[in-house]
Amino acid sequence: MFELLKGSFIWPGLAEVGSFMATHLISGMLPAFFIAAAIAIFLDKSRITRILGKDASPWLSYPAAAFTGGILTVCSCGVIPIFIGIRQSGAGTGPAFTFLFATPAVNLIALTYTYSFMGTRMLLARTFSVIACSIVVGLIMSKLFSEDPASTASTAQVVEEETDRTDLQQFIFFFLLVIIMLTTTGFLDSLIKLLNIDFTVAAETSKQGASYFLIKNLPKFFMLLIEFLFLGYMLKRFFQKDEIIQWLKKTWSLLYSIFPKIVLGIFVTGIVGELLPLNKLMSYFNDNSIQTNIVVALIGSMMYFGTIVGVNIVATMTHFGMHVGPALTLLLSGPTVSFPSIIAIAPLIGIKKTSAFLVLVVLSTAFCGYFFGQLSNHL
Numbered sequence: 001m002f003e004l005l006k007g008s009f010i011w012p013g014l015a016e017v018g019s020f021m022a023t024h025l026i027s028g029m030l031p032a033f034f035i036a037a038a039i040a041i042f043l044d045k046s047r048i049t050r051i052l053g054k055d056a057s058p059w060l061s062y063p064a065a066a067f068t069g070g071i072l073t074v075c076s077c078g079v080i081p082i083f084i085g086i087r088q089s090g091a092g093t094g095p096a097f098t099f100l101f102a103t104p105a106v107n108l109i110a111l112t113y114t115y116s117f118m119g120t121r122m123l124l125a126r127t128f129s130v131i132a133c134s135i136v137v138g139l140i141m142s143k144l145f146s147e148d149p150a151s152t153a154s155t156a157q158v159v160e161e162e163t164d165r166t167d168l169q170q171f172i173f174f175f176l177l178v179i180i181m182l183t184t185t186g187f188l189d190s191l192i193k194l195l196n197i198d199f200t201v202a203a204e205t206s207k208q209g210a211s212y213f214l215i216k217n218l219p220k221f222f223m224l225l226i227e228f229l230f231l232g233y234m235l236k237r238f239f240q241k242d243e244i245i246q247w248l249k250k251t252w253s254l255l256y257s258i259f260p261k262i263v264l265g266i267f268v269t270g271i272v273g274e275l276l277p278l279n280k281l282m283s284y285f286n287d288n289s290i291q292t293n294i295v296v297a298l299i300g301s302m303m304y305f306g307t308i309v310g311v312n313i314v315a316t317m318t319h320f321g322m323h324v325g326p327a328l329t330l331l332l333s334g335p336t337v338s339f340p341s342i343i344a345i346a347p348l349i350g351i352k353k354t355s356a357f358l359v360l361v362v363l364s365t366a367f368c369g370y371f372f373g374q375l376s377n378h379l
Contacts, residue, residue: 016270016304017263031181033259036081037250038177040088041243042170052099054092054142062135065095066102077266077304077341079103081254084348094142097357102134104335114331117315121376122324126331129368133332137360144356165238173234180227183220261344266304268339285317288325288373293366296326300333301362310334325373332365 052061083100091099106127115123182188235244285292310331318327337358346354 010267010271012274013267013270017267020263020266020304030255031177031184032078033081033251033255034247035174035177035181036085036254037247038174039082039085041247041250042173043089052086052091052095054094056092056095058094058139061092061095062098062138063131065091065098065138066106066131066134068099068103075104075304075335075338077338077344080341080344080348081258083345084254084258087349092142093145094138096138097141098134098138100357101137101336101361102130105332106130106134114311117311118318118327122328122331125328125368125372129328129332129365129372133361133364133368137357137364140360141353141357145353169234169238173231173238176227176231176234180224180231183224183227188223189220258344258348261340261347264340264343266340268343285326286321286323288323288370288377290366290370292323292326293329293369293373294362296329296369297333297362297366300330300365301337301358302339303334304338304340323373324376325369325371327369328372329365329369332368333361336365337361 050056051064079100082103083096086099087096111123111127114126179188285296314322314327314330314334317330318324342354342358
């Protein structure tokens with residue numbers, strides 16, 4: 001059976017799903033769903049409305065939405081449950097779409113790898129472009145689509161009971177969830193390696209395989225154990241039993257409604273990627289015309305870009321002659337949306353909003369890439 005599947009046309013799709021499960025399921029997706037559910041259940045809706053709501057000052061709401069994602073290490077699919085969570089908590093259309101655009105492209109890992117592989121100039125170009133594009137896209141989305149009270153009203157069973165939790169305790173809880181996500185995604189590996197001296201020696205002397213993997217990653221497992229124990233203590237000490245049950249139910253609800261669509265999109269992407277080897281075609285985009293940047297933006301918006309792999313691909317393409325303008329366009333459009341994320345988000349927000357968002361992503365990223373390419377030609 002396995003050999004039959006391996007030789008079939010669906011194998012690339014299955015392989016892509018398997019790769020996603022191995023690299024992103026636990027490290028990115030699951031923590032994102034828990035964070036999204038916590039936002040929907042525990043976060044004070046009035047504060048979300050005050051900062052990101054339709055009546056909030058745009059001078060506060062849009063920069064807050066653009067920069068908030070910097071602490072989250074999620075891909076274009078992982079950001080969806082969090083986006084839905086803040087929408088259900090009262091965020092306005094514009095700030096919510098600004099958050100959706102910026103978060104996958106401006107997170108700390110994305111920027112760190114951009115600097116490491118492509119240098120300071122590309123890092124600055126990517127950072128400023130993401131912030132500018134996300135805010136512009138958010139503003140346009142807010143003008144195109146009036147606020148629908150039904151869409152911003154919380155569908156979660158938000159906790160209304162008085163609790164003894166302080167703002168500091170609430171902040172520590174959410175901060176701990178983010179730290180767990182950063183630990184699982186590997187962002188804190190450089191810090192964890194400080195504890196890795198003895199374990200590395202043991203790993204090198206052990207047999208390759210599961211034991212090698214376990215021993216080599218013992219410091220990370222130890223760090224996660226401490227974080228989970230602390231999380232368990234906080235839940236027991238400061239949260240009521242019914243609150244925890246609501247949180248877990250909301251997590252499952254988001255996972256059940258969103259995750260299958262993401263997997264379907266990744267499966268289709270794998271098959272398309274095998275039939276049309278987009279990686280090889282990218283090396284031919286060695287000019288900085290408007291047409292080139294738009295085509296690259298379209299391709300990037302359909303591809304599924306992991307945070308690390310995406311930077312590697314773009315760095316490789318520039319090495320083989322890809323112009324820096326289209327390279328920036330791909331760095332912007334690739335992580336922001338993907339075919340799997342489009343499939344997942346369309347049933348949640350509607351075809352019109354999804355299509356408008358996709359078009360705006362393509363046009364705004366293409367413009368930024370073209371502008372940066374023209375500027376680089378004169379430097």
